[in-house]
Amino acid sequence: SDQPPPWEQAAEDAGAPQQELASSIKQFWPALVQIMQAGDPDQTERAKAILDDARKKLYAILAEED
Helix, strand or coil: CCCCCHHHHHHHCCCHHHHHHHHHHHHHHHHHHHHHHHCCHHHHHHHHHHHHHHHHHHHHHHHCCC
């Protein structure tokens, strides 16, 4: 496919903070893939816990009142 991933495409249409977030996602993804491919069960479970916690924290940010 000649199209960039959705997070890159969204970042191109957005300002600098969104581009920085997209860059962080790009740097994060290879680490996750390595855990999925080479991680033992304990490492995989710990990674899952981190992802679950991160998801909750991201939604908490959205729920904050200004």
